[in-house]
Amino acid sequence: MADGGEAKRPKGVQAEERKVDWRRWKQERKAEKKKWKEMKLLKKLEKQRMRELAEKQAEKQEEQVEDKGRHYTLSVALPGSILNNAQSLELRTYLAGQIARACAVFCVDEIIVFDEHGEDVKSVEGDFEGIGRRGKACVQLARILQYLECPQYLRKSFFPKHEDLQFAGLLNPLDSPHHMRVDEDSEYREGVVLDRPTKPGRGSFVNCGMRKEVQIDRQLNPGLRVTVRLEEPQKAEAKVRKGTVVSSHHPRTVSGLYWGYSVRLASCLSAVFSECPFKEGYDLSIGTSERGSSVDQATLPSFRHALVVFGGLEGLEAGVDVDPNLEVTDPSVLFDFYLNTCPSQGSRTIRTEEALLISLSALRPHINEAVKTPSDS
Numbered sequence: 001m002a003d004g005g006e007a008k009r010p011k012g013v014q015a016e017e018r019k020v021d022w023r024r025w026k027q028e029r030k031a032e033k034k035k036w037k038e039m040k041l042l043k044k045l046e047k048q049r050m051r052e053l054a055e056k057q058a059e060k061q062e063e064q065v066e067d068k069g070r071h072y073t074l075s076v077a078l079p080g081s082i083l084n085n086a087q088s089l090e091l092r093t094y095l096a097g098q099i100a101r102a103c104a105v106f107c108v109d110e111i112i113v114f115d116e117h118g119e120d121v122k123s124v125e126g127d128f129e130g131i132g133r134r135g136k137a138c139v140q141l142a143r144i145l146q147y148l149e150c151p152q153y154l155r156k157s158f159f160p161k162h163e164d165l166q167f168a169g170l171l172n173p174l175d176s177p178h179h180m181r182v183d184e185d186s187e188y189r190e191g192v193v194l195d196r197p198t199k200p201g202r203g204s205f206v207n208c209g210m211r212k213e214v215q216i217d218r219q220l221n222p223g224l225r226v227t228v229r230l231e232e233p234q235k236a237e238a239k240v241r242k243g244t245v246v247s248s249h250h251p252r253t254v255s256g257l258y259w260g261y262s263v264r265l266a267s268c269l270s271a272v273f274s275e276c277p278f279k280e281g282y283d284l285s286i287g288t289s290e291r292g293s294s295v296d297q298a299t300l301p302s303f304r305h306a307l308v309v310f311g312g313l314e315g316l317e318a319g320v321d322v323d324p325n326l327e328v329t330d331p332s333v334l335f336d337f338y339l340n341t342c343p344s345q346g347s348r349t350i351r352t353e354e355a356l357l358i359s360l361s362a363l364r365p366h367i368n369e370a371v372k373t374p375s376d377s
Contacts, residue, residue: 068256072371073305075110075282076103076360077272079312079319080138081117082352090167092137096144097171098353104149104174106360107258109249110277113142114266116312116319140164142263144171149260150190151179153209154225157192177257180209188229188251188259189214189243195222206243214243227251227259269319269334270326272309282307284370287316287335288359290350295339295362300370308359309335310352339363 078099086092103111115138143164148171150158159165173179178190191208193216198204203216206228214228227250228243251257266272276282284303288310300306312318316331332338341359342350350358 069253070256071253072303073109073278074107074367075112075305075307076108076310076356077112077114077266077307078310078352078356079116080113080141081115081312083137083141085313085351089163092140093144093167093171095353096141097148097168099141099356100145100148100174101172102353102356102360103145103261104176104258106364108261108360109252110262110264111145112264112266112272113138113145114269114272114319116269116314117322138265142265144168145261145263148174149176149263150225151209153207154190154192157207157223158225174260176260178251178259182209182211186230187255188227188246188257191226191228193220193222193224193226205240208241208243210241212239212241214241217244220245268323268325269309269316270323272307273334274325276305278305280304285309285335285337286363287331287338288341288355289316289331289338290340290342290345292332292338292340294343295341295359295366296343298337298339298366300337300363300366302370306367308363310355310359312352 083092083095086095099111143162147155147159147165147168152173177186178188180186180189189208189210191206191214194205194207194213196205198215198219203218204220204222206214206216206226208214208228208230214230216226216228220226226245227248229246229250231242231244233241248259248262251259262277264275264277266275273282273285282305284300284306286306286308288308309316311331317329320326320328320331320334326334328334339359341355341362
């Protein structure tokens with residue numbers, strides 16, 4: 001009994017011990033909670049730091065990609081009357097194909113077809129009569145140039161049957177970077193917006209010449225030609241690819257890709273300059289003539305938009321004479337440089353399609369030198 005009595009403790013002592021234990025438990029619990037909050041905060045800060053680091057790396061990559069871009073443009077202007085020197089529709093078509101190939105090889109961004117005879121033709125849209133009248137040479141040349149620049153899988157969408165294009169299918173393809181094969185992987189593709197219903201809030205469907213259609217990030221009118229930046233496919237079994245619509249010059253300015261040329265009609269020589277699509281205009285203009293100074297001694301300044309102008313059968317003088325907006329008689333005053341790109345020529349005449357290849361080849365090292373960045377020099 002004595003031992004049992006000693007084992008038993010008074011109730012007050014037991015309550016006091018329980019009270020002390022409870023207080024300690026609360027303190028420990030509080031400390032654990034505080035520690036857990038600190039760990040959660042540290043994890044959050046670490047995630048934020050990693051996100052900021054990833055954003056900085058992405059910005060650096062974008063800057064590196066931006067450095068690959070080509071920020072200058074090269075435009076070529078020539079008269080449509082050069083087609084009148086060809087004896088048949090087949091030869092006219094082949095001549096236009098030669099011009100398209102030369103411009104694609106030398107990465108020309110814009111081709112301006114001007115009328116030496118002052119015909120007011122500014123568009124290739126609508127129904128035209130073909131080559132019936134003399135002034136239609138400009139329209140036919142522009143139409144064939146546009147046809148060849150368009151990727152093959154889009155031609156049915158934009159070019160209905162026309163007499164001017166009767167023999168265009170026999171021409172050598174441009175094979176430019178934007179002329180993709182079906183299974184070819186590329187960051188960008190040209191496409192046509194399809195007339196297909198889409199769910200609210202979803203973008204239009206685009207045919208980009210792939211086995212799967214591409215759904216873009218916005219709703220656009222059917223029949224429009226668009227440049228699409230493709231996203232990496234998340235799932236191989238997905239029915240459609242995802243993409244973002246970008247401007248047609250985005251592949252050039254961001255990735256440095258040559259993305260074809262645009263075609264513009266000018267009613268006269270002065271309209272080549274006055275209707276320039278660039279806000280700041282052409283900051284470097286070059287006229288080509290056998291009466292010009294030698295290209296070998298030329299040093300071109302840096303530029304953003306260069307223009308090289310070629311004459312027809314009668315030279316640039318013919319275009320100056322019939323232009324109602326020009327009061328000069330000497331064409332050399334219209335240009336920053338008036339160059340002879342083939343000194344000591346062995347033939348009395350150089351055809352425009354030949355002059356195009358000769359001149360762009362001769363000007364290429366001068367252009368590359370002019371557009372060099374300080375880091376390259």
